[in-house]
């Protein structure tokens with residue numbers, strides 16, 4: 001047996017107030033964090049609310065923040081996170097409202113999953129015989145199918161923290177599962193990519209890797225978002241700031257070997273987007289006054305012809 | 318202490334003070350830095366999302382240049398570090414993939430064999446140079462100065478590709494360096510979060526809200542200054558700070574400096590020499606606080 005010290009953030013729905021409460025409890029040396037929380041509830045404080053079911057990292061119920069980062073409590077070994085009896089801080093998941101203590105309201109989470117229409121829009125009327133999907137194509141989707149909808153990625157998403165309109169990592173990874181499915185019709189796939197290229201969609205991900213780091217099932221939602229960006233651009237959805245930035249960036253590196261910051265800043269909006277350009281203008285002026293405006297005459301890197309060649313060869317392959 | 322030096326695009330573009338500060342600090346610490354002038358941009362994650370193999374080819378080319386010199390690479394940019402670490406992870410774990418990528422390097426007479434180590438200056442200071450040795454070099458300790466560390470996503474996540482198994486404390490090096498230089502490391506929630514820079518041109522409001530939130534958070538915890546090993550974070554946290562103030566409708570006024578500038582000051586370099594006068598949010602008050 002070993003003694004575990006927990007500092008739990010509790011939320012009281014009646015007073016609508018949060019406070020931290022500390023517990024100390026003896027558990028087995030191999031115990032998971034969830035075991036300790038359940039032991040507290042069973043033997044010390046029956047008012048402590050926690051959501052859980054499978055205790056085997058399958059049902060996705062026990063997501064919570066552990067020392068600041070989202071994790072499944074049942075998959076978190078105490079011996080790993082508190083080998084020397086350190087106090088473990090436990091809080092409800094972020095980017096969601098608490099219902100009570102560690103139980104959060106996942107309504108917005110499910111609304112977003114519904115928003116991406118998580119079903120196949122297969123050929124109508126159905127074909128005479130079954131649709132054969134190649135194993136390779138399905139393997140590419142296997143990662144996203146591992147998602148257990150626990151909400152850990154959403155909890156720690158930096159974009160959602162400032163804008164609840166963002167569809168978010170879980171629903172976008174789910175969207176990739178359908179965009180990438182060979183049984184989806186081309187029209188349906190196109191409609192999805194068009195929708196996902198809008199405000200709140202794939203281009204609002206800030207590329208912070210939080211979701212990749214915390215996902216307990218290695219879905220790597222951010223990587224799926226980047227797959228969606230690429231697929232959308234390939235499908236021709238390029239009239240948005242994200243694709244413009246990407247195109248300008250690639251052009252700059254291809255032609256000179258490195259980044260032409262001043263030019264990319266302008267081209268990311270399009271030269272004709274006057275209101276966006278005006279918003280960036282003060283930043284440019286301030287940089288100029290501090291003598292740190294990137295050079296307007298952008299020189300090529302020595303050896304940049306090889307960079308260009310690599311671009312060309314890979315574009316053609 | 319010889320390295321193949323990869324400063325990255327921003328240090329050679331919009332943040333010249335970083336390049337300058339590293340040059341002087343490198344000289345003081347006795348580093349021999351061989352600038353890889355022919356190396357291309359790492360792709361900064363942007364090229365990788367268009368074509369992951371293209372990104373890996375450009376980085377393998379850089380690694381091959383360092384390998385030929387028999388030197389590890391040193392960067393001064395969290396983003397460059399992360400992108401290169403991720404590329405190196407893919408290139409070293411799969412020899413077939415490396416061979417595939419090497420085809421594109423052949424016409425230039427280059428080949429990457431998978432033997433290059435890539436280290437941010439922050440990691441070099443702790444793991445190669447040593448903090449005890451650094452302490453001995455301090456001429457002007459940052460006594461009484463509260464410095465808020467801001468890492469940048471790419472040197473923190475995903476840990477599986479950034480050598481955290483071998484060096485589990487990499488997520489605390491900034492604090493360790495601050496303490497070694499005599500300063501006080503400010504603890505605040507945003508230190509390991511995203512600065513918002515990657516979406517500055519895509520969703521400006523969200524980007525600026527992120528930057529502003531972390532700056533205010535650090536200031537609320539008593540920071541005199543923020544220090545970052547990432548020039549891209551710096552572009553948002555300092556370069557866009559007046560715009561973040563407008564969006565959040567509040568004054569922030571927290572200077573943000575580069576890691577080599579902080580080290581340079583403690584080593585006795587003059588504030589102007591390390592380019593402290595070149596920030597958008599004035600670092601004058603902070604510089605005055607550093608004991609002479």
Ligand code: FES
Pocket residue numbers: 051052053054055056057058059060061062063072073074075
């Ligand atoms: S209890 Fe089911 S995932 Fe943790």
